[in-house]
Amino acid sequence: MSNRILVGQIANFLLFILLQVLIFKNMSLFGVAFVFPYLVFLLLVPLEASSILMVLLGFAAGLVVDIFYDTLGIHAAASVLLGYVRAGWLRIITPAGGYETVTIPKVQDTGLSWFLAYAFPLIFVHQLAIFYLEAGGFTFWWITLNKVFWSTLLTGTLVILLQYLFFSKKKL
């Protein structure tokens, strides 16, 4: 991992977590859709990152968000789950020859359809963990699932929009 990429990752971490806790913290649509732009950071870690690294990064990012949300442990647990699942999911959706030009899976570089297939299941898993942990179990099964569904859609859309806003296409 070159220094340039490392600096870029640290910048991502700060940028998207600050966005999350300062701007998007209290934002929700109709009380059912919530947005979690800090996932942009976790989704855009270079593809070759191992599960171990991803678990550590997920824990760090989740913990910072938790501190601001006063939900100690919930975002951390969900992000650790996302981090661990990501490596396996990537192995499944990577074509046989691997990726030649892509190290960071930005939507501009991977193409929209690949990014949707990559990001939405991960976001969904993350939201599942968040909302069921927050609800304290499966008592409010349908209400919680409703939140998970709409939040996944909204967060996924925002994750893509934010990339168009902050990143440019990789120069070849």
Added chain:
Amino acid sequence: MRTLLLFIFRIRAFLLFVAFEALCFWLIFTNNPYQSAAFFNSSNEMAATLLSYSSDATEYLNLAEQNQILNQENAILKAKLANIELLSDINKDTTILSGFGLSDSVYYYIPAKVINQSLRNTQNYLTIDKGSNHGIEEGMGVISSDGVVGRVKVVGRNLSTITSVLHREVLTSSVIQSNNSIGSVQWSGQDPTIAKLLYIPRHIIITPGDAVVTSGFSTVYPPAIPVGNIIDKEIRGDATYYDINIRLSTDFTSLKWVYVIGNKMKVEKDSIENITLDISEQ
């Protein structure tokens, strides 16, 4: 051993994942009261908290009404005080009554709040927030600003149970104020606003609307505490006593504050009466 280590090394990512999830869950349960409550099912505590909040809230909603009741009571007490001052002025020169000033009053009052109450049973009880720590004893009378409420049945350290007048087995010694005829008030068992006045013989003239007050013969209540007002009377051909319905003065449906009455002479009165009984039996 080597294969085991290799195996552990191979699943190191998974183990790390599990370790971090465990750490996260520990954080969740130790730091978030809601999750702990939901998972560890401390529903009693939650319910209790909720109930105390709701009690506080309803108390707040009733403030206006309670204020009004207290105001009315104040007015009545002021009127009584004025009477007493008048009497003491009159009696200033006579030495006969000098031993019976206000400070020597036989009765004393302990205010208490009603925290639980039943109305719909045939035997109704109230719970108040004062107990033996506050000087409450078994058998004391309980009144509200409007009239009699009942008598203390069980005393705890900070709570007491009161047998309400709305109890089939409670008889309250009463008199009709206008003609001083003595009877007993007993609840009829259905309507919490209506009771029966028993043992009024047929030669007494009864007018609906007359006030029924405590007699003061028992040591439970002081004399002249309102019990109710006569609604109607009925007498069957050969009966000795009237059937009289009275409307109770105390509105049990909105009862919030009561006074427990202590009697400084209770022991003396009871013992002296028992001695009398013993002598007459010999």
